[in-house]
Amino acid sequence: MVKWARAACSIVLGLVMAGSALAAAPKKVEVTFWHAMGGGNIAFIERMVADFNFTHPQIEVKAEYKGSYRDTLNATILAHRQKKSPHMVHIFEVGTQMALDSGIFTPFAQGLEASALRDLEDYIPPVANYYTINGQFNSIPWNSSNPVLYYNKDIFRKAGLDPENPPKTYGEIMKAAEQIVRSKAAVKGITWPLHSWFVEQWISMQGALLANNENGRAGRATETHLDSPAMMRTATWWKELYDKGLYAYSGKPEDWDGANKLFVSGQTGMLITSTSDVTFHQAAAFENGYALGTGPLPAPDGMERNGVVVGGASIWMTRDKSPEEMEAARTFLLWLTNTENGVRWHKGTGYFPVRTSSCDVVKNQGWFEKNPAYTAAFEQLLSTRVNRASQGALLGPFPEIRTIITDAMQQILSGTPVEKALKEADTRADKALQDYNRSVK
Amino acid sequence: MLRGGWIQSPLCMERCMNISTPFSSNRWLGLLFLLPTLLILVMFLYGPILETLRLSFHQVAFLGLREEFCGLGNYRDLFFEPGYRRMFQATLIFTFFTVTGGMGLGLLLALLVHGVKGGRGFYRLFLIWPYALSPAVAGVIFLFLFSNQVGLVNAGLDALFGRHPDWLASPALAMTVVVGAAIWKNIGYNLIFYLAALSSLPRDVLEAARMDGAGHVMRLLRVFLPLLAPMTLFLLVVNLMYAVFDVFPVVDLITKGGPSDATLLMIYSLYRDGFEFLKTGSAAAQSVLLLGAVAFLTLVKFRTYGRGIHYGGRQ
Numbered sequence: 072m073v074k075w076a077r078a079a080c081s082i083v084l085g086l087v088m089a090g091s092a093l094a095a096a097p098k099k100v101e102v103t104f105w106h107a108m109g110g111g112n113i114a115f116i117e118r119m120v121a122d123f124n125f126t127h128p129q130i131e132v133k134a135e136y137k138g139s140y141r142d143t144l145n146a147t148i149l150a151h152r153q154k155k156s157p158h159m160v161h162i163f164e165v166g167t168q169m170a171l172d173s174g175i176f177t178p179f180a181q182g183l184e185a186s187a188l189r190d191l192e193d194y195i196p197p198v199a200n201y202y203t204i205n206g207q208f209n210s211i212p213w214n215s216s217n218p219v220l221y222y223n224k225d226i227f228r229k230a231g232l233d234p235e236n237p238p239k240t241y242g243e244i245m246k247a248a249e250q251i252v253r254s255k256a257a258v259k260g261i262t263w264p265l266h267s268w269f270v271e272q273w274i275s276m277q278g279a280l281l282a283n284n285e286n287g288r289a290g291r292a293t294e295t296h297l298d299s300p301a302m303m304r305t306a307t308w309w310k311e312l313y314d315k316g317l318y319a320y321s322g323k324p325e326d327w328d329g330a331n332k333l334f335v336s337g338q339t340g341m342l343i344t345s346t347s348d349v350t351f352h353q354a355a356a357f358e359n360g361y362a363l364g365t366g367p368l369p370a371p372d373g374m375e376r377n378g379v380v381v382g383g384a385s386i387w388m389t390r391d392k393s394p395e396e397m398e399a400a401r402t403f404l405l406w407l408t409n410t411e412n413g414v415r416w417h418k419g420t421g422y423f424p425v426r427t428s429s430c431d432v433v434k435n436q437g438w439f440e441k442n443p444a445y446t447a448a449f450e451q452l453l454s455t456r457v458n459r460a461s462q463g464a465l466l467g468p469f470p471e472i473r474t475i476i477t478d479a480m481q482q483i484l485s486g487t488p489v490e491k492a493l494k495e496a497d498t499r500a501d502k503a504l505q506d507y508n509r510s511v512k
Numbered sequence: 513m514l515r516g517g518w519i520q521s522p523l524c525m526e527r528c529m530n531i532s533t534p535f536s537s538n539r540w541l542g543l544l545f546l547l548p549t550l551l552i553l554v555m556f557l558y559g560p561i562l563e564t565l566r567l568s569f570h571q572v573a574f575l576g577l578r579e580e581f582c583g584l585g586n587y588r589d590l591f592f593e594p595g596y597r598r599m600f601q602a603t604l605i606f607t608f609f610t611v612t613g614g615m616g617l618g619l620l621l622a623l624l625v626h627g628v629k630g631g632r633g634f635y636r637l638f639l640i641w642p643y644a645l646s647p648a649v650a651g652v653i654f655l656f657l658f659s660n661q662v663g664l665v666n667a668g669l670d671a672l673f674g675r676h677p678d679w680l681a682s683p684a685l686a687m688t689v690v691v692g693a694a695i696w697k698n699i700g701y702n703l704i705f706y707l708a709a710l711s712s713l714p715r716d717v718l719e720a721a722r723m724d725g726a727g728h729v730m731r732l733l734r735v736f737l738p739l740l741a742p743m744t745l746f747l748l749v750v751n752l753m754y755a756v757f758d759v760f761p762v763v764d765l766i767t768k769g770g771p772s773d774a775t776l777l778m779i780y781s782l783y784r785d786g787f788e789f790l791k792t793g794s795a796a797a798q799s800v801l802l803l804g805a806v807a808f809l810t811l812v813k814f815r816t817y818g819r820g821i822h823y824g825g826r827q
Contacts, residue, residue, distance in 0.1 A: 141788060148575045169790070173574045322660045322680025324770045332662060471789040481771040485682055499595065506791075510573040510580065 100399040104134045106161035107143040107384070108214065115419050123406055130399045140166065140384065141470070147389070151175045156389045158400045161213065163384045164201060165469035168287065170387060171204065172467060172511045177390035180208035183401070190405065193426045197455040198381045200462050204288075210385035211404045214422040216347040217379040218263075218272050219447045220369060224362035226340035229256035237341075237366030241308045244341070244369045248317035251340040259319035261312065263343035264330040265484075267476035270305060271380060271463070276370045277301040278377035278460045282504075287465035291508060295472065297479070297497035298490070304371055306480065306489045313484045324477045335359060343368065345382070346448035350421035353444050365447035378455025380463035383422065423448055467507040472500045561803065567796035575792060586797035595773065596781075603756070603778045606691060610755040614695045615747055618702025623736070625703070626710045636707065643700030647758065651765030654693040658766075683774030686767050690775045693762050698754055702747055709743040710736075749813040756805060778802060 108116055113136050120134045137143040140163035150156045151173075162170050170176055180188060191199070191208050198212045224234035230251045238247040248260020263269055274281055279301035282292035296302070312318035319339050321329030327344065334342035335355045342352075349365070356363035370376045386407075388400050406412065413429030416422060418438075423445075424430055430449065433439075439446050455461050466472055479496035483489050571582045590596045625635045642650065657665050658679040666676040679685045713736075721735045737744075760779050763769060769776035769784065776784075778798060786795030 145575060145787070145790075148577060152575075152577065169574070173577060175577075319660065320681070322658075322678050322686070322771070323655070323766070324768055329659070336662065338662070468789060471791075474784075474789075478770070478772045481681065485771055487772075506571075507573075510571050510578065 103157035215383040260317035261341040267473040281464040295500040572792035622706035640700035650697040
C-alpha cells in the first residue's frame with residue numbers, strides 16, 4: 072500500500088513538475104556546453120549540470136561530450152561554419168593560440184561587472200596566469216594539472232633510500248635511480264612518458280622561455296628556443312639517465328598508460344606524471360600493496376625553482392550570441408568553478424580546485440591528512456612564481472611543435488648528439504611557426 | 513567439366529538478359545534506376561575528391577575558416593622538405609618488406625600446407641585465423657608482445673640470452689615490429705589464394721616433372737613459380753594496396769609514427785597533418801598523391817585479375 076501511494080505521489084509530482092517546466096519553457100535560456108572529459112567524468116559532469124539546472128530555473132544547460140580535445144575543437148570550428156556553435160567549449164591549453172586566432176571566441180572577462188571581476192581574483196594565480204591573455208581573463212580554468220614525482224616507498228626502503236625524503240633535483244634523481252638499480256630493488260630507477268609536456272615543464276622550472284616575444288605573450292611568437300641552454304641541460308640529463316639504464320619507457324611516444332604500468336608493476340621505483348593521476352595511483356598502490364609517496368617535480372641542481380606551467384584545459388565562450396545567452400553561460404561557468412563545486416570537483420576527479428578559497432576549504436577539512444599524496448601537487452602549484460616562463464608559451468601550431476620536441480627527445484635517446492637533434496628540432500619548429508603565422512595573417 | 517560449367521553460366525546469363533529485357537531500349541528508365549547510386553557517388557566520392565583536389569592548392573587554416581591560394585606550394589613542401597622525404601623513405605621501406613615478406617611467407621606456407629597429407633584443413637584454419645582479426649587487434653597484440661619491459665618477447669629473450677632490446681625505441685627495430693605485425697595480419701590472405709592456385713595447377717605438368725626426376729627445388733623454381741606467376745602478379749597488386757593504405761591502425765597503435773618518424777607512413781602522416789596539426793592543405797596534397805597511387809594500382813589489379821582467371825580455366 073505504502074509503495075503504491077508513494078508511486079502515485081511521485082507520478083503526480085512528476086506531472087506537476089513537467090507541467091511547470093512546460094509553462095516556464097519559453098522563459099528558459101538554453102545554452103550548450105561541449106566538453107572533452109571522457110570516462111567516469113561524463114556522469115560526474117552530467118550530475119553537476121543537473122544540479123545547476125535545478126537551482127537555476129531560468130537557465131537550461133546542455134552538456135555534451137565531444138570526444139578528445141582535438142575532436143572538440145575541430146567540431147566547434149565546423150559548427151561555427153554552419154552557425155551552430157555551442158556557447159561554451161572545453162579547450163586544452165595548447166589549443167589556446169589556435170582558438171584565439173580562429174576568431175570564434177570572446178574573452179570571458181569582457182563586459183563583466185566590477186564585482187564579478189573581483190571574484191575572478193580568487194582563481195589561483197599560476198592557474199589564472201595561463202589563461203590571462205593581453206591582460207584579460209580569457210577563459211575559465213577548469214581541469215588543471217601539473218607533473219609531480221611519484222615514488223614507491225617500499226622500493227626506496229629496499230634500496231636503502233629515505234622513504235620520507237624524495238629526491239628533488241636532477242642530481243638527486245640520478246643518485247636515487249642508481250641506488251635502486253644497483254641494489255636490485257627494481258629493474259629501472261625512474262620512468263615518465265616520452266612527451267613534450269615534461270620538457271616544457273622543465274623549461275619553466277628553470278625560468279626559461281620556449282619562444283620569443285616573451286613566450287608569445289607580448290606579441291605573436293615567431294621563433295622557438297628549442298636549442299636553449301635550459302633545453303640542453305634537461306636533454307643531457309635525460310639522456311644520461313637513459314644511457315646508464317636508469318630511465319625506462321615503453322618505447323612509444325606519449326604513452327601515459329605505459330609509464331603508469333611500469334611504475335605500478337614495480338619495475339621502476341619512481342614515476343613522473345600528471346597530478347590528475349593521483350587518485351589512480353592511490354588506488355593502484357592500495358591494490359598492489361605498496362606505499363606511495365609524492366614529491367615535487369625535480370629541478371636542475373643549484374637553480375632556484377621557478378615553478379611549473381599549469382596544464383590542463385579551460386572553458387571558452389563563443390562570440391555572436393545574444394546577451395541573455397552570454398549572461399547565462401557566464402553564470403554557469405562561475406557556478407561550475409565556485410568554492411563549493413571546486414571542492415566537489417577535486418574530490419570527485421582528482422583535478423585540483425582552481426580557486427584559492429576551495430584550497431582553503433579542502434585544507435581545513437583535513438583532506439591532506441587522509442590523502443597525503445595530494446600535498447605535493449598543491450604545494451608545487453601554490454609556490455609557483457607568476458612570470459612569463461611559468462605562464463607557458465602561446466604557439467599556434469603547438470600540437471605540431473609538441474610532436475617535434477617529442478621526436479627530438481626520442482632521437483637523442485637513440486643516439487643522436489643532443490646539440491644536433493635540438494638544432495634540427497628548432498629549425499623544424501620555426502618553420503612550423505612561420506607556416507602557421509602566414510596562414511592566419 | 514565442372515569448371516567449364518562455371519565459366520559458361522555467367523556468359524549465358526548476360527546473353528539472355530540482352531535479348532529479353534524490353535526496358536533495355538529505354539535509356540531514361542535506366543538512368544532513373546542509376547540515379548540513387550549516382551547521387552551517392554557524387555555526394556560521397558566525386559564531390560569530396562574534387563574538394564580535396566581544390567584544397568591541395570590552398571593554404572588552409574582552421575579546417576577551412578580561412579583559405580589562401582598557394583598553387584603547388586603544398587606539393588613542393590611534400591617533395592622537398594626533409595621531414596616528408598623521411599616519410600616517403602619509410603613508406604617505401606615498409607611497403608617493400610611487407611609485400612615481399614608477406615607474399616614469400618604466404619607462398620612458403622601454402623606449399624607446406626599443400627604438401628601435407630593429413631589435417632590440411634586444420635593447418636589452413638589456423639594459418640588463416642590472423643586474417644579474420646581486425647588490424648586494431650593485431651596492433652594491440654604486437655604492442656604487448658614487443659613492449660620493452662612488460663612484453664612477452666623480451667621476457668623470453670631475457671630468460672634465454674639476458675637481453676632486452678628496446679623494440680619500439682630504435683628506428684630499425686620499430687620498423688621491424690610494424691612490418692612484422694602487417695605481415696602477420698595479412699599472411700592468411702596470401703596463403704589462401706596461393707593454396708587455391710596450387711590446387712588448380714594442371715596435374716599433367718606436375719606429373720611430367722616428377723617423372724623426369726625433378727627435385728623439390730627444381731620443381732619449385734621451374735614448375736611451381738612460373739605456373740603461379742599470374743596469381744603472384746595479382747597478389748602483388750593487392751599486397752601493395754594493403755601495405756600502402758590499410759596499415760593505419762597498426763602504426764597508430766604500435767608506434768604512432770615514431771621513433772622520430774622512422775615508421776611515419778604516408779597514410780599516417782596524412783591523418784596527423786589533417787586532424788592533429790590542422791594542416792588541411794598539406795593533408796589534401798598527400799591524399800591526392802595517394803589517390804593517384806590507388807587509381808593506378810586498381811587499374812593494374814583489374815587487368816591482372818582477369819588474366820588470373822583465364823589461366824585456371826584453360827584445359
